[in-house]
Amino acid sequence: MSIKQPVTINDVARRAQVSVSTVSNVLTGNRPVSAKTRAQVMLVVEELGFRPNRLARGLVSRSSKTIGIVASGLEYFGPSRTLVGIEQEASERGYSLILSLIHEPATEEVEPIVNHLITHQVDGIIWAIPQIGQNRVWWKSAVERLPVPVVFLNHAMWPGSLGVDIDNCQGGFMAASHLLANGFVNIGLIAGPGQWYAAEMRKKGWETALHEAGRAIDPRQLAEGDWTPQSGEQAFFDLMRRYPEMDAVFAANDQMAIGAMRAASDLNLRIPEDIAIVGFDDVPEAAFTRPRLTTVRQPVVGLGRLSVKALIRLIAGEMEPGDAGVGAMLQPSLIVRESSQRVAR
Amino acid sequence: MSIKQPVTINDVARRAQVSVSTVSNVLTGNRPVSAKTRAQVMLVVEELGFRPNRLARGLVSRSSKTIGIVASGLEYFGPSRTLVGIEQEASERGYSLILSLIHEPATEEVEPIVNHLITHQVDGIIWAIPQIGQNRVWWKSAVERLPVPVVFLNHAMWPGSLGVDIDNCQGGFMAASHLLANGFVNIGLIAGPGQWYAAEMRKKGWETALHEAGRAIDPRQLAEGDWTPQSGEQAFFDLMRRYPEMDAVFAANDQMAIGAMRAASDLNLRIPEDIAIVGFDDVPEAAFTRPRLTTVRQPVVGLGRLSVKALIRLIAGEMEPGDAGVGAMLQPSLIVRESSQRVAR
DNA sequence: AGCACCGCATAAAACGTTTTACACGTCAAT
DNA sequence: ATTGACGTGTAAAACGTTTTATGCGGTGCT
Structure with a gap:
């Protein structure tokens, strides 16, 4: 009925008839150990189910991994x-x-x-x-x-x-350019919260695309949401009220785009015939809205790995930290679906 | 140009002119320390910005927190x-x-x-x-x-x-009961993957509700998805083909429900007039589909805390671990929206 | 033969805490 | 005056590893 004491490197060393340092060297590979000794140690490690204590390890090696x-x-x-x-x-x-x-x-x-x-x-x-x-x-x-x-x-x-x-500016640019290329001219923006850097960049991309197309930007064509579908819905209503000539809208994320789609449909506007919509994120639901949502996909998993x-x-x-290398900015890609095509369906 | 050595409990002790044990006792509160000494120690702790090393702490106290x-x-x-x-x-x-x-x-x-x-x-x-x-x-x-x-x-x-x-069985029961209570009679199920325990429970709840209503269950009224909207779309098509009298469907999660809504709309079925839909999860988008999706909300954050x-x-x-106490099963709640009401809109 | 070196193993010293055992003074009760 | 208890402080022993310093037998080079 002994309390199960965890097995330590000492137990392993004693049983394998070698020193603790040797066991440590076998396990970490920090210094070479003869094949014979190594085998002998590994055997005991398996046998006893030894699991090195990372706290102790980190304490002395000054690296906690x-x-x-x-x-x-x-x-x-x-x-x-x-x-x-x-x-x-x-x-x-x-x-x-x-x-x-x-x-x-x-x-x-x-x-x-x-x-x-x-x-x-x-x-x-x-x-x-x-x-x-x-x-x-x-x-x-x-x-x-x-x-x-x-x-x-x-x-x-x-x-x-x-x-x-992620190159959010490029993403916004792609969204707006795509709408322009498809013949939409009065492109509204449902931006993310003003203070968010990502929201600013997406907005900047949208602005750039419009400028390059030679179109001035009117404050009426811009509304701000808080990323929620609720706010997207509200923003769409606001936009349509004060900018009725709007024929396309870019929402800074898919949730707001979904809110906007809902609002458009409440106003009996057909998408994309009366109003085109492009989102940002490519959430799984985006491919299954009616119509399917055109959006900007970000390599989010890759971003984490990078x-x-x-x-x-x-x-x-x-x-x-100084040499901010190339490749620190990942490129998004445009996923074209039904919500932004003149000739859709 | 010295390398910034982290400050240790020794540095604090020396500077405060007390022993390490005393510093430790001040910090952990493990043993009483006179107010005067404590103040003196705390002062030095602040001054030096001492941050105790958790690795060392955990090593000896055998609790890593x-x-x-x-x-x-x-x-x-x-x-x-x-x-x-x-x-x-x-x-x-x-x-x-x-x-x-x-x-x-x-x-x-x-x-x-x-x-x-x-x-x-x-x-x-x-x-x-x-x-x-x-x-x-x-x-x-x-x-x-x-x-x-x-x-x-x-x-x-x-x-x-x-x-x-979460009481998934109860959730499934609530969804199906709600549909029955609203006058729908041929209720299909888009289940989650067969092997998932949660999926089984939601299905069981649906079955129970149907049984209690005295309705036999036909294998034709059941399809299985893999939680994705894609699979929900596919499952809906399958169901409608082999069970054309279906007038309502319960999807085991919202993503599949959204896929199903999309499929229904492709078949020119009106929701909820021709087919009612209930989901499970209450994702943020669920309140902004067209029509808005009735769903079962789970207290997921509360589950984590619990x-x-x-x-x-x-x-x-x-x-x-033996005394699995009461309260280990959290109750979901039904969020009724437009997709399941006979008299909607 | 002498010397340097190499490959392998070990004992002992860290690492930065908490915990244990003990010491000292004061105070209350005998 | 003795005893016991208490409150506060300290020195030293853990905790389980890695790292450092040393040792020791063998091998290659002069």
């Missing part, structure tokens, strides 16, 4: 998929994830989170909170004096720090 | 929200999360994951992988000999182990 994730908005499509990508890449490379969620991404209060991760001796941090308004400026001091490298996700490039992001790759290179010292 | 999450399907609505609930509750109670994702929930290969968490000395594990077919039986041995408590999420209750779940509460009680030894 752990990365901290600071995230928010996991209930949304992009962030949750990105997290999946992060986890995949990390686990493939032998890193563990310790997860901290922030409920209000515009918060100034990140010290406790950062401290929490640091006390866990993470080797690096992935900062996956959207850049909103001045939040990054607030965090500057807290993040700058961190003893470990940080990779920013979904942030503006920043001198001296490493970020990976952030881990970059972080690991920082950790290994192969790279400085 | 960390819980392991084994999850999958984070790209879906329920699981990602549940994770949010888990994180909230855990962080409020001072626990950290270490996250492991499994890509194939029906996998037999969980030993590596379990080992991984154990080496991190987690205090407990939340097993948030859906029960599919016999996977739980496979895991039995791996999980049983774990040195830490485990809480199962979304699993059948199991003697000797603790689980928390699982952490239960786990912490297990860890504290206040509870045995």
Whole structure:
């Protein structure tokens, strides 16, 4: 009836008739061990089911093989998929994830989170909170004096720090250009919340496309939502009221696009005959709305993986945050479906 | 130009002119320290910005204040929200999360994951992988000999182990009963994948409601999807072909319901006049389909929180896995919208 | 033969905490 | 005056690893 004491490296060493250092060397591969000894040790390791204590390991080796994730908005499509990508890449490379969620991404209060991760001796941090308004400026001091490298996700490039992001501006540009190319002329925008960097970029892309087509932009053709379908619905009503000549609208995410489709249908507008709609994200539902929604697909999983790759290179010292390499900006792609085609169906 | 050495408890002790034990006692509150000494120590702690090393702490105290999450399907609505609930509750109670994702929930290969968490000395594990077919039986041995408590999420209750779940059977029952009460008589089912426990339960609820209404069940009125909108669309076509008298359908999740709506509309069926539809989940989009989707809402965030509460009680030894307490089964609620009402709009 | 070197193994010293065992003074009860 | 208990503080022993410093037999080179 003995309490099940976990088996330690000492138990293994004793049983295998070698020193602890030898066992350690077999397990970590830090120094060569003769084939005979290694076999002998491995046998005992299997036999006893030895599982090295990472706390002890991290304590002395000063590397916990752990990365901290600071995230928010996991209930949304992009962030949750990105997290999946992060986890995949990390686990493939032998890193563990310790997860901290922030409920209000515009918060100034990140010290406790950062401290929490640091006390866990993470080797690096992935900062996956959207850049909103001045939040990054607030965090500057807290993040700058961190003893470990940080990779920013979904942030503006920043001198001296490493970020990976989707090219949202290009995405917005593609959406608007596509509508123009299909003969739509009065293109409204249902933008994301004003302070969000990603929302700004998508808007900028839309603006650029319109400018390049030689069309001036009227404030009437722009409404702002908060990413929810509800807000998309409302924004669409507002737009139609004050900009009745609108014949197409680009919504900065699919949920708002779905809200807008609902609103259009309430106004007895046919899509795309009377009004074309393009979204952003390519959520699974987007292919099954009526009509099917044209949208901009982001490589969200790839984004997560890339952030881990970059972080690991920082950790290994192969790279400085300064040399924000090429490839830190992933390209979205346009998925053309029924909601934006003049000749649809 | 010295390398920034992290400040240790020794530095604090020296500077505050007390012993390390005293600093430790101030910080942990494990033993009383006079107000004067405490103040003096705290001052130095602030001044030096001391952040205790959790690895060292966990090593000796044998409690890492960390819980392991084994999850999958984070790209879906329920699981990602549940994770949010888990994180909230855990962080409020001072626990950290270490996250492991499994890509194939029906996998037999969980030993590596379990080992991984154990080496991190987690205090407990939340097993948030859906029960599919016999996977739980496979895991039995791996999980049983774990040195830490485990809480199962979304699993059948199991003697000797603790689980928390949504009452999926009740959810299915509510959906079908609602349709019956609204005068629909030939109610089809688009079930989830056969092996999923949750899918089985939702189906069972649907069956029960039909039986109680005195209606026999014909195999023609049942189709199976894989949770995707695509599969919901396909299942609906199949159902209509072989069960043309169908006047209502219950889909085991909202994504399939959305696929079904799309299919219905392709067949020029009006919803709900010709065919009523009820979903399951209450995803944000559900309120903005045309017509708006009646669905069953699950308290997913609450489920996550509850699982952490239960786990912490297990860890504290206040509870045995045996006494699967009341309240381990959360009740869903029916959200009635337009897609299921005879008199809609 | 002497010397340097290499390959392998080990003992002992970290790593940064908490916990244990003990010490010292004060105070209350005998 | 003795005893016991209590409140506060400390030194030293854990905790389970990796890393460092050493040792030791054999091999190749002068």
